[in-house]
Amino acid sequence: MNAITVNRLTRRFGEFVAVDDLTFDVREGEIFGFLGANGAGKSTTIRMLCGLLKPTSGAATVGGVDVGRDPEGVKRRIGYMSQRFSLYERLTVDQNIRFFGGLYGLDRARLADRRRFAIEIAGLEGREQMRTSDLAGGWRQRLALGCAILHEPRLVFLDEPTGGVDPVSRRQFWRLIDQLSASGVTVLVTTHYLDEAEHCHRIGIMHAGRLAALGSIDELKGIFRHRPIVEVQATNPVEAMRQLDQMPEIEKTSVFGTAVHAVLRPDRPLAPAALDDRLRRAGVPVTAIGPVQPSLEDVFFEVVEAAGSQHGRPAEAASGARP
Amino acid sequence: MRKSFAVARKEFRQIVRDRRTLMILLFVPTFFLLLFGYALNWDIRHVHLAVDDRDRTPESRSIVSAFVNSGYFDLVASIDEGQISAAMNGTDVRAVIVISSGLGRDLRVGRLVPVQVIINGDNANAATAVMGYSLTILQNESAKYQGRLAMAAVPLLSVEPRIWYNPELRSALFLVPGLIAYIAMLTAVISTALSIVREKERGTMEQVRMAPLDAASFVAGKTIPYFLISLVSSMVIVVVAMALFGLPMRGSWLLLLVAVSLFLVGALALGLLVSSIADTQQVAFQLAALVSFLPTLMLSGFIFPISSMPALLRAVTYVVPAKYFLIALRAIVLKGAGLSVYWTDLVALAIFAAATLALASARLKRQWV
Ligand SMILES: Nc1ncnc2c1ncn2[C@@H]1O[C@H](COP(=O)(O)OP(=O)(O)OP(=O)(O)O)[C@@H](O)[C@H]1O
Numbered sequence: 001m002n003a004i005t006v007n008r009l010t011r012r013f014g015e016f017v018a019v020d021d022l023t024f025d026v027r028e029g030e031i032f033g034f035l036g037a038n039g040a041g042k043s044t045t046i047r048m049l050c051g052l053l054k055p056t057s058g059a060a061t062v063g064g065v066d067v068g069r070d071p072e073g074v075k076r077r078i079g080y081m082s083q084r085f086s087l088y089e090r091l092t093v094d095q096n097i098r099f100f101g102g103l104y105g106l107d108r109a110r111l112a113d114r115r116r117f118a119i120e121i122a123g124l125e126g127r128e129q130m131r132t133s134d135l136a137g138g139w140r141q142r143l144a145l146g147c148a149i150l151h152e153p154r155l156v157f158l159d160e161p162t163g164g165v166d167p168v169s170r171r172q173f174w175r176l177i178d179q180l181s182a183s184g185v186t187v188l189v190t191t192h193y194l195d196e197a198e199h200c201h202r203i204g205i206m207h208a209g210r211l212a213a214l215g216s217i218d219e220l221k222g223i224f225r226h227r228p229i230v231e232v233q234a235t236n237p238v239e240a241m242r243q244l245d246q247m248p249e250i251e252k253t254s255v256f257g258t259a260v261h262a263v264l265r266p267d268r269p270l271a272p273a274a275l276d277d278r279l280r281r282a283g284v285p286v287t288a289i290g291p292v293q294p295s296l297e298d299v300f301f302e303v304v305e306a307a308g309s310q311h312g313r314p315a316e317a318a319s320g321a322r323p
Numbered sequence: 324m325r326k327s328f329a330v331a332r333k334e335f336r337q338i339v340r341d342r343r344t345l346m347i348l349l350f351v352p353t354f355f356l357l358l359f360g361y362a363l364n365w366d367i368r369h370v371h372l373a374v375d376d377r378d379r380t381p382e383s384r385s386i387v388s389a390f391v392n393s394g395y396f397d398l399v400a401s402i403d404e405g406q407i408s409a410a411m412n413g414t415d416v417r418a419v420i421v422i423s424s425g426l427g428r429d430l431r432v433g434r435l436v437p438v439q440v441i442i443n444g445d446n447a448n449a450a451t452a453v454m455g456y457s458l459t460i461l462q463n464e465s466a467k468y469q470g471r472l473a474m475a476a477v478p479l480l481s482v483e484p485r486i487w488y489n490p491e492l493r494s495a496l497f498l499v500p501g502l503i504a505y506i507a508m509l510t511a512v513i514s515t516a517l518s519i520v521r522e523k524e525r526g527t528m529e530q531v532r533m534a535p536l537d538a539a540s541f542v543a544g545k546t547i548p549y550f551l552i553s554l555v556s557s558m559v560i561v562v563v564a565m566a567l568f569g570l571p572m573r574g575s576w577l578l579l580l581v582a583v584s585l586f587l588v589g590a591l592a593l594g595l596l597v598s599s600i601a602d603t604q605q606v607a608f609q610l611a612a613l614v615s616f617l618p619t620l621m622l623s624g625f626i627f628p629i630s631s632m633p634a635l636l637r638a639v640t641y642v643v644p645a646k647y648f649l650i651a652l653r654a655i656v657l658k659g660a661g662l663s664v665y666w667t668d669l670v671a672l673a674i675f676a677a678a679t680l681a682l683a684s685a686r687l688k689r690q691w692v
């Protein structure tokens with residue numbers, strides 16, 4: 001069963017199309033990740049799915065409830081952590097929890113129970129009376145998550161929950177997301193960190209309001225199925241790249257840390273050894289060369305580039321990876 | 324309802340935690356009152372007096388010495404008729420007694436005699452006091468002759484006050500209700516507007532909108548604390564004005580509470596309306612100050628009498644709630660008048676509050692989903 005179904009969802013702000021004809025599903029219990037550059041339309045999509053923003057056209061069902069027809073029904077069933085979500089900074093940890101518990105209408109016993117839970121997942125035992133403004137970023141984010149799921153929703157929307165948080169706190173936060181998912185909660189999350197996307201069961205890549213690709217990480221990597229990637233370590237990567245770009249067998253190159261990734265054309269196989277040979281002959285000393293598996297970063301740039309050049313038409317992986 | 328309560332409790336806690344806001348809400352109004360109140364000159368002893376005695380009899384001299392002996396007046400000049408204007412135009416003389424010739428003779432035969440007291444009205448408060456003193460002094464003088472003639476209790480000396488420069492005698496007491504309106508309006512509108520726009524700005528608003536809570540409960544929860552605090556601070560102003568400035572409280576406290584409440588609800592609604600328009604605290608502050616401060620100060624009859632405004636401005640005053648509030652407040656506090664005198668003003672306040680509230684909630688509701 002699908003937790004979320006989205007059908008041709010569109011949102012305009014005046015002339016500007018922020019979300020353009022989006023169609024996808026999210027399965028129950030899944031961690032679904034949204035990737036995309038700034039302004040791609042991720043937050044706008046989430047806000048429509050949460051019933052906070054009316055779609056211009058199209059439809060979406062969240063937890064079996066039509067978003068356009070019954071936004072209040074949707075709100076009752078989901079938890080949402082907005083991109084800008086900050087708790088009430090003047091209030092203490094405890095007062096924040098009680099406030100949101102009150103808004104969700106939890107009774108005394110349930111509130112006590114959920115309060116314990118929220119403090120536990122935030123790791124704030126013994127600091128209940130601290131002002132929220134005195135908490136470090138990681139604790140604040142986890143407390144915010146706790147407050148957003150006090151009412152135990154089966155569906156959770158997290159809009160860039162780990163923005164501006166240190167790596168250790170990010171890992172802790174993702175452990176919480178994994179736990180939620182393990183308990184059967186559906187999670188839709190946006191992020192700018194590609195390493196975080198590895199936690200997601202499926203990923204949607206948004207570009208300029210459109211869904212440019214969708215699938216599991218393996219499915220997405222499938223766009224490089226017939227196009228091997230060779231990683232080249234050279235003392236002069238810039239010159240190496242210039243040489244590679246001139247070779248007819250090479251479709252494109254990109255910088256990858258200190259290395260260069262070269263994507264080979266599907267119809268023109270070329271062994272790494274031959275490539276090495278050719279670079280040496282061109283006067284570019286190579287320190288290491290060999291085939292590599294495509295990373296999510298390779299996929300992301302490939303998809304976004306393709307979407308950009310085709311003016312937003314979904315890349316082949318999107319349709320190819322559809323279940 | 325329980326959810327409104329949750330919002331109200333949170334708001335209270337935020338206010339209490341933020342000492343500065345609480346101080347501003349509770350004590351700045353009183354501070355303003357003291358500032359404005361004392362800025363007006365309250366010292367009304369040693370009023371410099373000139374006398375134009377055209378009678379020059381023992382009776383007339385007795386009246387003059389009664390004035391001097393009262394301790395309130397210092398006789399600075401004895402003048403004649405042609406010098407009155409010059410004396411009053413100067414900065415020294417604040418009041419002139421004019422005793423017409425024939426006063427002694429008339430008094431002796433028991434005929435009623437007017438005594439003219441010319442008072443400089445530019446300091447309205449002092450003028451009122453001077454008038455009161457004159458009346459008392461002349462009544463005492465009058466009593467002497469009544470006793471002697473064994474006549475009925477009809478005073479023989481009557482005061483003919485002539486107040487120059489400010490004939491309406493808009494005294495400080497008259498200004499205090501205006502101050503109450505002004506201060507209450509300003510704090511109520513600004514604090515409500517800021518409290519909502521702050522949530523918009525910080526992003527907590529979006530989080531609250533996610534909860535199963537309708538716009539009305541949120542707005543109710545948000546405004547109840549400010550209503551109660553503004554009510555307390557308005558009442559504090561009234562009490563302070565009574566204690567320090569001799570503001571009388573002639574009417575019913577209950578009706579005062581009703582009038583203040585209606586006025587405050589309108590002010591809070593105006594704050595809500597501002598919050599539905601502004602997206603940043605800065606804009607909210609400016610807008611709130613503009614819609615509360617200017618009309619309440621200029622168009623309510625607080626400083627400038629409405630009757631002397633040009634027709635266009637006079638028309639505008641009909642949508643200034645402070646105008647109605649001032650009428651009701653002056654009637655209750657200064658005159659102790661009954662409801663029949665100002666019930667229309669209370670109705671006007673209620674209409675303003677209801678209309679603004681409806682408009683503001685419609686706007687906020689539209690932004691809610
Ligand atoms: N209320 C609005 N009015 C006008 N334009 C808007 C509004 N909200 C969003 N936009 C525009 O829509 C586009 C998509 O915004 P959105 O916030 O959905 O992007 P995003 O993918 O979440 O970006 P980010 O990674 O920066 O959070 C942006 O260009 C933004 O300026």
Ligand SMILES: [Mg+2]
Nearest residue numbers: 042043044083
């Ligand atoms: Mg966003």
